[in-house]
Amino acid sequence: MSYSSVREPNAALAEAAVADALNPHVPRQTLMRRRRERAAWWQMLFLLVFALGPIIIYPLCRLMILSVTGEHGASFAPYARFFGTGDAGGIIRTTLGILVTSAGIASILGVSIAALLHFKPFPGARLLTRFLELFVAFPSFLVAFTLIFLYGTQGSVSIALAQWLHLDVPPLDFLFGRWGVVLAEVVFFAPFVVRPTLASFALLDMRLIEAARSLGANGAMVALRVVLPLAWPGIAAGTILCFLLTLNEFGILLVLGSARLVTLPVAIFSSATVDLDLNAAAAGAVLMLAMSVSLYMLYRQVNQRHVQRTSR
Incomplete structure (x- = not known):
C-alpha cells in the first residue's frame, strides 16, 4: 500500500469533514456517518499495519517470494526441485x-x-x-x-x-x-x-x-x-x-x-x-x-x- 494511496482517501475524508463543518445545512446524521466512515478507515489501516501485517501478510508474502527465488534471482527452480x-x-x-x-x-x-x-x-x-x-x-x-x-x-x-x-x-x-x-x-x-x-x-x-x-x-x-x-x-x-x-x-x-x-x-x-x-x-x-x-x-x-x- 503506497503513501499516496493512503493519503488520498484520508485527504478526501478530511476535506469532506471540513466542508460539512462549515456548511450549516448538512444534516447531523450525515456528519456522524462520515465520522464513522473515517474512524472505520483508520481502524482498518491500523489492523493492516500492526495486526494482520506482521502475522499474516508478511509471512505469506515471504513464502511466495521464497517459492520463486533461485540461486540467481527469480526462478521456478524450487518448484522443479x-x-x-x-x-x-x-x-x-x-x-x-x-x-x-x-x-x-x-x-x-x-x-x-x-x-x-x-x-x-x-x-x-x-x-x-x-x-x-x-x-x-x-x-x-x-x-x-x-x-x-x-x-x-x-x-x-x-x-x-x-x-x-x-x-x-x-x-x-x-x-x-x-x-x-x-x-x-x-x-x-x-x-x-x-x-x-x-x-x-x-x-x-x-x-x-x-x-x-x-x-x-x-x-x-x-x-x-x-x-x-x-x-x-x-x-x-x-x-x-x-x-x-x-x-x-x-x-x-x-x-x-x-x-x-x-x-x-x-x-x-x-x-x-x-x-x-x-x-x-x-x-x-x-x-x-x-x-x-x-x-x-x-x-x-x-x-x-x-x-x-x-x-x-
Whole structure:
C-alpha cells in the first residue's frame, strides 16, 4: 500500500469533514456517518499495519517470494526441485488417497451419528453430543497416542487378544501405516461433521417428514427426498470443513505415518528440516495453501447459504 494511496482517501475524508463543518445545512446524521466512515478507515489501516501485517501478510508474502527465488534471482527452480523428484507423483497420490478416504469415511460417519442423535434419540444421547463438542478441542496427536495404547502391538487390546487366542505375536499390526492414519483421522474429524449436521437437522420442519411417512415413504425415501435436500447446506459445510482439516493434518501423520507414508505436509517438513531447502519447502507450501484456500472459499460459500437459510 503506497503513501499516496493512503493519503488520498484520508485527504478526501478530511476535506469532506471540513466542508460539512462549515456548511450549516448538512444534516447531523450525515456528519456522524462520515465520522464513522473515517474512524472505520483508520481502524482498518491500523489492523493492516500492526495486526494482520506482521502475522499474516508478511509471512505469506515471504513464502511466495521464497517459492520463486533461485540461486540467481527469480526462478521456478524450487518448484522443479520439490515436484521434479521421482516420488512427487507418489506423494500427491498418497496425499489425495488419504484425504479422500479419511474425510469421506469421517463425513459419512459424522452424518450418520448426527442422524442417530437427532431422529433416534436414546438415553445418554445428550451426554454423547456434549462429549463430541468437547472432543473437537482435543489435539490430534492425543487421538493417535490413544489408538497406540489400545491397538498397537503392545496395546491393551492387542495383548488381550494374544492371550485369549494363545498367540505368541500380537495379532494387531496395522496402526503404523496408511490404515492407522485413516483410522485416527476418521475418529478425530468425524465430530467436526456432527455439529453442523445437527444444526441443519434442527431446522427441519418435522411436519414435512411426518407427511412423507403418512404417504407411505420408507426411511430411505424420507432421508433422500426430504431430509437431504433440506439439510444439505449444513451437511456440505461440515463435509468441506472435514476435508480442509484432513488436508492440513500433520500431528497424526507424524505419530502414525511410517517412513514410506509421505504426504505433502510430511514432504514439506522434510524439505525444510532434513534437506534444509527452504525454497523447495516454500514451493510445496504454496501448493498446499492454494488447495486449502480453495476448500475454504467453497466452505465459506456453502456456510453463507446455510446462514442465510437459518436467518429466514
